Amino acid sequence: MLDRRRLSFALGAVVVLAGIIIPASSLLDMLGRSGSAPADLLHQGAVLLKAGIVVLGVFIAVLGAVPLEPTYTSHKVQPVETAPRYVRLMMATILIGCTILCFHRLSDGLWFDEIVTMVHYARLPFGQIVTTYDDPNQHILYSLLAHGAFVILGESNWALRLPAALFGIGSVWALFMVGRLVTSTREALLSSALLAFSYELVWFSQNARGYTGLLFLTLLSSWLFLRGLRQARPHLWLGYAVTVAMGMYIHLTMLFVVIGHFIQYAVACYSHRETAWPQRWTVLLYGFGLGAVLTFLSYSLVLPQVLATFGSAKHIPEVWMRPSWSILEFARGLRLSLFGGGVALAALLVFGAGLFSFMRTDIDLVELMVLPSILCAAVKVGTGQHLWPRSIFFAIGFMALVVTRGTTVIGAAIYPAIYPKIAQAFRVERRRESGLGTALWSLIFLASALSVPRAYGPKQDFAGAWAFVEAHKEPGDAVITIGLAAIPYRVQYHSDAEEIKSVEALDAVRSRARRIWLLYTLKFQLADLAPELQRDIERDFVVEKKFPGTLGDGTIFVCRSTIVSH
DSSP states (O other): OOOHHHHHHHHHHHHHHHHHHSOHHHHHHHHOSOSSSOHHHHHHHHHHHHHHHHHHHHHHHHHTTSOOSOOOOOTTOOOOOOOOHHHHHHHHHHHHHHHHHHHTTTTSOOOHHHHHIIIIIITSOHHHHTTOOSSTTOOHHHHHHHHHHHHHHOSSHHHHHHHHHHHHHHHHHHHHHHHHHHSOHHHHHHHHHHHHTOHHHHHHHTSSSSHHHHHHHHHHHHHHHHHHHHHOOHHHHHHHHHHHHHHHHHOTTHHHHHHHHHHHHHHHHHHTTTSOOTHHHHIIIIIIIHHHHHHHHHHTTTHHHHHHHHHSOOOOOGGGGOHHHHHHHHHHHHHHHTTSHHHHHHHHHHHHHHHHHHHHHOHHHHHHHHHHHHHHHHHHHHTTOOOOGGGGGGGHHHHHHHHHHHHHHHHHHHHHHHSHHHHHHHTSOHHHHHHHHHHHHHHHHHHHHHTGGGGOSOSSOHHHHHHHHHHHOOTTEEEEEOGGGHHIIIIISOOOOEEOOSHHHHHHHHHHOSEEEEEEEOHHHHHHHOHHHHHHHHHHEEEEEEEOOSSTTOOEEEEEESOOOO
């Protein structure tokens, strides 16, 4: 049998040699050179890919020298037995229910970001997808998966959203796996059900973006992280490295999750500073080190474009920069998902009880949820970026665990007051305490499940608005678009609507058209980007009809000019 170290060294040497001798031009030829990226940035990316291959080869050789046999097991490790048959059946039922919810009406109308994903990325050949990064809307791994769905199933809204739906369903399973590490099987099961039948999961599972992929890979990497940190088995850290690299490739927000993990690892190193813990190097090399190399390798081709994209100044509406806007949007989503402000407030109280309980029993879960969220918010606000509520969507699984724990804690607290005689007779029987907590959880679950229908329908009803205009316009009428509405009507619906960017352009249309129909969306964005144009519109146009969607502030406005030219 070949010695593992020699085999690892030989394989690493082959990879290093390949990275050195393969010309950058050959790499680009294999991927195709017809992309829109500047040639100099593509060449720089190919050079970085070569460097990444060399570094990977070195890493393979180094990893061969790291012992594979674990010599440390944390006191926190508790063997997780195979779930009983009834638990497996309940989990299967939850996943089936989640699948039905996520696939129902999956073909409804696309919104702006989904249209950009379809037209600018998913339709491209494989080689162009991996060599194109001209906008943060490019979630590369998701674009690749959507492209694969197009190849297999044909181009459709349903196929475009299929990866998001599958990731959403997978997140429910991944949450159950994490839950069994930090709490009881009962709470893990209830948390998975709460996530599966939630407005947020269904909405994002029908959103052709990388957010449910980020959620799934956050949960999966956190599961591997907790197991690896407590058991330090190299195969767990190899899986962790691959998972975080995939997470980074689907959405760069994964960086905050990894930094949070690294902080927890650093704390673990400090706590074992006076004890023998050789696995600190296993964790560093197999987990974080290899994960960093794989991430660099995946982004190397577009890294120059990434830096250029984030380095270029883009105007962001002022309203999106206000922390108060983010808080109000989060509150709006909470009201939608829990069917009213009263239930949302009760859920926040339950969340606080669960958070306090986890801080006492398993701080790891709190750190997994809080550290990346705080880092993400601080970096976005500090760098002048807009903080969308979806920026911390990756933490929703941990939040479900905290809410479920809160119902258990509150149920146990109020049990003696509600059933004093029973409590005295049975000495606060745990089964009955859990039953009361489950009843409280059921109320929150019911409120969440009842809100799921709100997730359905067009996120932005571009098609309905266009059909209305087509049905009502007359010969000699002109159709114009302003702001973000212009791109969908031009590239997705191939309409003849003219995009207007100034008062002068609007006057030019007035001079030749009998009547003007206007379509636009995101009213506050229009006010920020083109205030003079907005004043003209408010003076000379009347809103004929509004086409609301499930996207916040995503209503499509159909307006008609009040002055008719003859």
